[in-house]
Amino acid sequence: MDTHRPENPAFELMNNHLALAVRELFDAYGFAVDPSPLVEATSEPEKEGMAVIGYAGNGLRGAVILIATEPTVCAWMTAADLSDGEVADTLGEFSNMLLGRLKAKLLGEGIVIFATTPTTATGVGLRLSNPPGQCAWCTFDGPDWRVTVRLDAKFDRGFEPDLSRKAAPPALAGGFIEF
Amino acid sequence: MTKTVLVIDDSLMVRRQVGNALKGLGYAVVEGVDGVDALEKLDATPGVGLIVCDVNMPRMNGIEFLERLSARGSAVPIVMLTTEGEPEIIQRAKSLGAKGWLIKPFKAEFLEATAKKWAPLTT
Numbered sequence: 001m002d003t004h005r006p007e008n009p010a011f012e013l014m015n016n017h018l019a020l021a022v023r024e025l026f027d028a029y030g031f032a033v034d035p036s037p038l039v040e041a042t043s044e045p046e047k048e049g050m051a052v053i054g055y056a057g058n059g060l061r062g063a064v065i066l067i068a069t070e071p072t073v074c075a076w077m078t079a080a081d082l083s084d085g086e087v088a089d090t091l092g093e094f095s096n097m098l099l100g101r102l103k104a105k106l107l108g109e110g111i112v113i114f115a116t117t118p119t120t121a122t123g124v125g126l127r128l129s130n131p132p133g134q135c136a137w138c139t140f141d142g143p144d145w146r147v148t149v150r151l152d153a154k155f156d157r158g159f160e161p162d163l164s165r166k167a168a169p170p171a172l173a174g175g176f177i178e179f
Numbered sequence: 180m181t182k183t184v185l186v187i188d189d190s191l192m193v194r195r196q197v198g199n200a201l202k203g204l205g206y207a208v209v210e211g212v213d214g215v216d217a218l219e220k221l222d223a224t225p226g227v228g229l230i231v232c233d234v235n236m237p238r239m240n241g242i243e244f245l246e247r248l249s250a251r252g253s254a255v256p257i258v259m260l261t262t263e264g265e266p267e268i269i270q271r272a273k274s275l276g277a278k279g280w281l282i283k284p285f286k287a288e289f290l291e292a293t294a295k296k297w298a299p300l301t302t
Contacts, residue, residue: 025284
């Protein structure tokens with residue numbers, strides 16, 4: 001697992017917002033999560049799942065990747081009162097909610113992105129290639145589980161947030177707008 | 180008398196969460212996995228009283244689904260349930276006749292209030 005240090009302010013901004021979005025998302029399900037150091041796995045690999053959501057905006061593109069073991073995703077299902085959920089589907093939905101939160105935060109910075117629907121994979125010893133731009137890995141410890149998040153981003157030369165599109169999201173996650 | 184809610188989302192997790200919450204209130208629930216599937220379910224299910232619809236879905240997304248219903252002149256109230264918070268998309272949904280916008284992960288009380296307002300159960 002390679003770790004690429006952020007090299008530009010926009011990437012660092014996105015990565016900081018992503019870390020905050022991870023904490024908020026799991027908090028909404030009653031889990032306190034804290035960043036933890038990245039470590040190479042030394043034990044036998046477990047069955048795990050990976051969800052990838054691509055995004056693109058004006059002058060940037062990339063992906064958010066969420067990786068967790070099957071027991072971890074099952075703990076999330078329990079927190080969501082799901083007795084008959086599926087690991088890949090649940091992981092995909094959590095990645096979708098994570099990107100939704102990131103998107104709302106970036107809107108407040110003048111960075112507008114559009115997301116794809118998630119693609120998921122499950123298996124043992126899943127490997128990811130390095131993306132063409134920058135990437136950063138973050139690991140978070142929950143009560144008795146760990147989740148790993150990777151942010152990939154590639155910026156066009158001279159990328160700047162579009163401050164004319166900077167806007168507060170009209171509602172936060174968990175909120176409701178009645179028309 | 181019970182009423183039927185059509186829940187449209189490509190995620191099984193969301194369909195189950197919303198479906199369980201609504202069934203607990205006494206509603207019958209029909210599921211659709213995307214806009215195309217939902218149009219078929221809507222045609223095959225008489226008396227749908229409310230639609231809860233995701234935005235980002237494969238094949239036909241929630242906004243395209245709203246456009247199709249609007250073109251048909253459908254009177255079934257629709258509430259969007261999504262991770263999206265983009266003001267332009269919210270405005271588009273409003274202009275197409277959506278009644279509200281819930282942001283995931285949703286709070287059960289908002290879903291309940293919405294269902295009771297747009298598809299009230301009669302005893």
